[in-house]
Amino acid sequence: MAAEEQQFKYIVRIAGTDIRGDLKLVYGLASIKGIGVTTAYAVARMLGLDPEMRVGFLTEEQIRRLEEAVSDLRKLGLPAWLFNRRKDYETGEDKHLIGADLVFHARRDIEREIRIGSWRGVRHKLGLKVRGQRTHTTGRLGMTIGVSRKKGGK
Template identity: 55%
Template sequence: MSEYQFRYIVRLFGQDVDGTMKAPYGLAMVKGIGYNTARLILMRLGIDKDRRLGELTDSELKKVEEMLSNKSIESLPTWVYNRRKDVESGLDLHYVTSDLVFAVRNDIEREKKLKSWRGVRHSLGLKVRGQRTRTTGRTGTTIGVKRSKGAQPAGGQQAQKK
């Protein structure tokens, strides 16, 4: 066995992750992997969830990357995937990092092109998921209430006369 070496920075899916974090929390730092997904992946690979990410060997990290490289996680239930019934392929997929960002951007552009309700809301920069917009989500400068001259306080008029 080679000499044990702790790594403070671990390279996962093209980004640097803190090696002092426990393995599931470190994996959850990667976009597209949540805590529960990370625990399931580690459990499926037989890696202890209480180990630090910097303690994992190169072969264990490679197994984690290979498990997610083909965009599907073998032997895990479909509710774990972040893209179930993908529009283009019809398959259950799991995207990470820039692939996930690209897929979401394509979904939004497709809805804009279809001129669906969600697409119109996206293009106008409004809330999409049915939230209230009367008081929240306002953008731009704030505009106050303008007082009429009759509503000025009495002390202000006396100060001007003196």
């Protein structure tokens, strides 16, 4: 038992993200940008890890396996519908991006839509809602104009 007992780590670094050691494994993985709770459950189960264990009790070997799995989810054999970038615009392949790569690709997609002048690009360019929401009363920017009351009266 003493050889298997592991030292608790208060901060664990996985995929360039510092994760608090007191979080359960799935919620710790979900704190990585680009990984949600569903994907975290899938990764934990495919690697044979208990999703309810605390991140601070992971061994170095488990952390290394998680790092490899998160960097390329295709190696785990997960279904393509679980990925966050299916049918990539340039390569046509299914990918799962995390961290800075996800932000970079999203920004590049928006810039491409602005450049080609699509409806979504025009809405982005004007700073308006893009996904069909109403704009008559919501999404206003700037200072609010409230109701002004007269001084002294009732």
